[in-house]
Amino acid sequence: MKSKNLLLYCILAGIVLGGICGWVFGKKMLAVDWIGELFLDSLKMLVIPLVFSSMIVGISGLGDIRKVGKTGLMTLLYYTATTGIAVFIGLVLVNIINPGLGLEMTAEIPEHVQGKEPAGLTDIFRSFVTPNLVNSMANMDILPIIVFALLFGGVLTTLGEKGQLVISFFDGVNEAIMKIVDLVLYFAPIGIFALISSKLGAAGGGEAFLAELMKIGKYSMTVILAILIHGLLVLPSILYFVTRRNPLVYAKNVSEALTTAFSTASSSATLPVTIECAEQNNKVSRRASLFVLPLGATVNMDGTALYEAVAAIFIAQMAGVTLGFTGQATIFLTATLAAIGAAGIPEAGLVTMILVLQSVGLPLEGIGMLLAIDWFLDRWRTTLNVWGDSVGAAVIDTLEQKYVEGGSNGN
Ligand code: ASP
Numbered sequence: 001m002k003s004k005n006l007l008l009y010c011i012l013a014g015i016v017l018g019g020i021c022g023w024v025f026g027k028k029m030l031a032v033d034w035i036g037e038l039f040l041d042s043l044k045m046l047v048i049p050l051v052f053s054s055m056i057v058g059i060s061g062l063g064d065i066r067k068v069g070k071t072g073l074m075t076l077l078y079y080t081a082t083t084g085i086a087v088f089i090g091l092v093l094v095n096i097i098n099p100g101l102g103l104e105m106t107a108e109i110p111e112h113v114q115g116k117e118p119a120g121l122t123d124i125f126r127s128f129v130t131p132n133l134v135n136s137m138a139n140m141d142i143l144p145i146i147v148f149a150l151l152f153g154g155v156l157t158t159l160g161e162k163g164q165l166v167i168s169f170f171d172g173v174n175e176a177i178m179k180i181v182d183l184v185l186y187f188a189p190i191g192i193f194a195l196i197s198s199k200l201g202a203a204g205g206g207e208a209f210l211a212e213l214m215k216i217g218k219y220s221m222t223v224i225l226a227i228l229i230h231g232l233l234v235l236p237s238i239l240y241f242v243t244r245r246n247p248l249v250y251a252k253n254v255s256e257a258l259t260t261a262f263s264t265a266s267s268s269a270t271l272p273v274t275i276e277c278a279e280q281n282n283k284v285s286r287r288a289s290l291f292v293l294p295l296g297a298t299v300n301m302d303g304t305a306l307y308e309a310v311a312a313i314f315i316a317q318m319a320g321v322t323l324g325f326t327g328q329a330t331i332f333l334t335a336t337l338a339a340i341g342a343a344g345i346p347e348a349g350l351v352t353m354i355l356v357l358q359s360v361g362l363p364l365e366g367i368g369m370l371l372a373i374d375w376f377l378d379r380w381r382t383t384l385n386v387w388g389d390s391v392g393a394a395v396i397d398t399l400e401q402k403y404v405e406g407g408s409n410g411n
Helices: 001-064 065-097 121-128 131-138 143-156 160-185 188-202 204-217 217-243 247-254 255-264 267-281 286-298 302-319 325-341 348-359 366-402
Strands: none
Touching: 001 065, 001 143, 001 160, 001 188, 001 204, 001 286, 065 217, 065 286, 065 325, 065 366, 121 325, 131 143, 131 255, 131 348, 143 160, 143 286, 160 267, 160 366, 188 204, 188 255, 204 348, 204 366, 217 247, 217 302, 217 366, 247 255, 247 366, 255 267, 267 286, 267 366, 286 366, 302 325, 302 348, 302 366, 325 348, 325 366, 348 366
16 A cells, blocks of 8 residues: 555656646657657557456456346446536536637637548447457557447357356456556656656647647636536535545545546546556456446546537637527537547547537637647546546446346456
8 A cells, every 4th residue: 555655646746747847848858758658658558458358357247138238227327417417517617707708719620620520420329330340459449349348248148158268268368457557557657757748848838838828718717617626526426425435535546547647638548547546446346347447438528528518618609609508408418429429539529529519500610729728628638537437437336236236256
């Protein structure tokens, strides 16, 4: 436990020092960029085998297909409900603060958003299945891998002895990967330092960053305030009332995952650490964390959903478009869906925002206004995404024990 605390302090020191160095030395800090990338890649390297083995072990731990169905349904309900609350908070705040009023829209449609305009609802559904599993693995396209692993694990549980053999193979794979996560985490303080300092450096250092932030300062403040309300009030209350766990202790135990999320801006890359924190530190049952967390890293994004809703209204305000109840309700729905469709990678939310803007006919140029500062807000929303998943693991664990009863393989 002591060494865990020490690691945490070193990670926190990494964040603070990274911020200071990036602020003061600016572009010079790009020299340590490769160290950050090395850390990020070592985490990403583990994601595919981890997702695959986790889903199989998680599913088989839940027991028969009816239990899987019930737990799956509870998980989806939890995800949808909390994402809905997050979007609602975002909408209320942006309508009170009105960050876009009086601002002029001067940007153009950003390049990486161009050419992706036809993205729509059907694309989200289509992304559930892949014609080529290997291709999806190579592209870290996690959603179809989860769907496949769910089917695969589900079928294995029906195959008797032969199936058990394969399940215990993947159980071993899973434990081995988690051991590697332990090792990679020792590297986290330096990796996180490098990621933060080089990113702030790339933005031109403290002063340049502050100048960009100030241009849309009210908007950034609205996003961060909404994230704080959801992350510090709503989610902890749900955690406490459903599981009776102390939210402060729970949060401290997932702080390695939260800091990794903040520095990598990727819920997928953070997933190995999120699972480690839930299982090892918070003692969430293995079957719950292995089932709930990989799913959450791809579909449960409270921060992203909230952000997309705030951004859409912000753009409407800048464009002088007044959205009535129907318009806001459309944004509520599409932001929730767009967050489900967003991949757990940096700035994925910017691209899925097209769906939200198009649903109410807002100009895509608005995304250009958010671009310069998105790398920063991305970190906040990713941290909330991971926090939402972590709370979800404990909540589903409790609900599963209460209403579905323990499966065969969990501990
Ligand atoms: N970076 C976010 C994540 O990985 C997704 C986004 O909002 O861009 O969770």
